[in-house]
Amino acid sequence: MIKKADLVIIGGGVVGCSVAYNLAKLGAKNIILLEKNTLASGSTGRCGAGIRQQFGTKMNCILARESIKIFENLSQELEYDIELNQGGYLILAYTEKEVNQFKKNVALEQSLNIKARFITVEEAKEIVPPLNTEGILAATFCPTDGHANPFKTNFAYAEAAERLGVKIYTFTEVKEIETENHKIVAVNTDKGKLLTPMVVNAAGGYSGIIGKMVGVDIPVYSQRHQILITEPIDPLFRPMLMSFSRNFYGQQTPHGSIIMGFGDPNERKDGDIGSSWQFAQEMAQKMTAVLPLLKEVSMVRQWAGLYNMSPDAQPILGEHPQIEGFYMALGFSGHGFMLAPITSKLIAELILKRKTSLPIDKLDIGRFERGELIIEPSVV
């Protein structure tokens, strides 16, 4: 293993690999990425891989819109088919409160040139013919939203980064980070010591632990989030189907399986990523209620991953004010896959002291102390 680097990235998920790629693309040299397991073994390889621009905060709308622009050309840019499917996101409103919130969301989205629209139940049924419309009051639809293959996206970024000179070491765990006078000086791994003045914490659900290694408390926690997949069936629906109040999302992958999940506020926060039968049962009830045809379809596998939650469900981006050279790209909550392309570009620009393509100062860690949280209402 090389003993010295200009910058070390901790985490081989989509965030770490895309940060590595964007840094190298901007000309940075001597970058090392360390991953304790295999690439995509964390939340990225476990996620629903939905990509949507339909949010309730301007910040998330803009980040997601810019991310989609990158996603649209990503297969060509990285020379790897990431299986982008822009079949839209159909978000169902079951309550008056949601109807009101969605009207506000769509007005905001349209003001930002996002192609979302507020639609009737009949229009929703045209988009997803097998939809059970019982209880649905209205919906929103954005045709340029969609989903991609999270493994392929993760590997695409990693391979492109390697082609630009980044060294990736898998099965290499960071155990300690050394600082002197509040500056990063070295990273100790289970394979040896690496001298470096800069670290990017892209450790997803483990980013709080990495923070403790430099003696800082990052206000994030990691919560289990479960998900399952069915056997492949003939094409049934194209968009990601979602409801916040009924709490579910589901999409059909290109090979026909349906991936579905929901967020349980009572889920464990102890790092456990085992699966529960209660989840499978509740998930089946939710999805067969909205797509009754699924009653005939077998579930083949379930798994779980970690949502790395920040207090306002927005990422924390930037250098830690107390530790020089300690950068954070974490706290992505339930939308780190979709935001990775743009946020990694912004972080790379920030690290290289360039003008960032979009302002990201409001997403610094200091916002929590300043009481300037940007609460996102539209999340599962």
Ligand SMILES: Cc1cc2nc3c(=O)[nH]c(=O)nc-3n(C[C@H](O)[C@H](O)[C@H](O)COP(=O)(O)OP(=O)(O)OC[C@H]3O[C@@H](n4cnc5c(N)ncnc54)[C@H](O)[C@@H]3O)c2cc1C
């Ligand atoms: C079930 C589920 C569904 C989701 N659905 C969506 C969705 O539809 N759309 C969306 O945008 N997002 C979704 N998310 C969220 C998304 O998966 C994450 O926000 C995103 O993948 C975070 O990427 P990451 O690279 O930061 O983290 P990860 O992919 O978790 O990568 C972090 C890596 O760091 C490594 N690591 C940790 N500690 C160390 C160490 N000490 N040394 C070396 N390596 C270390 C880990 O092994 C891991 O591979 C979902 C998440 C889950 C769990």
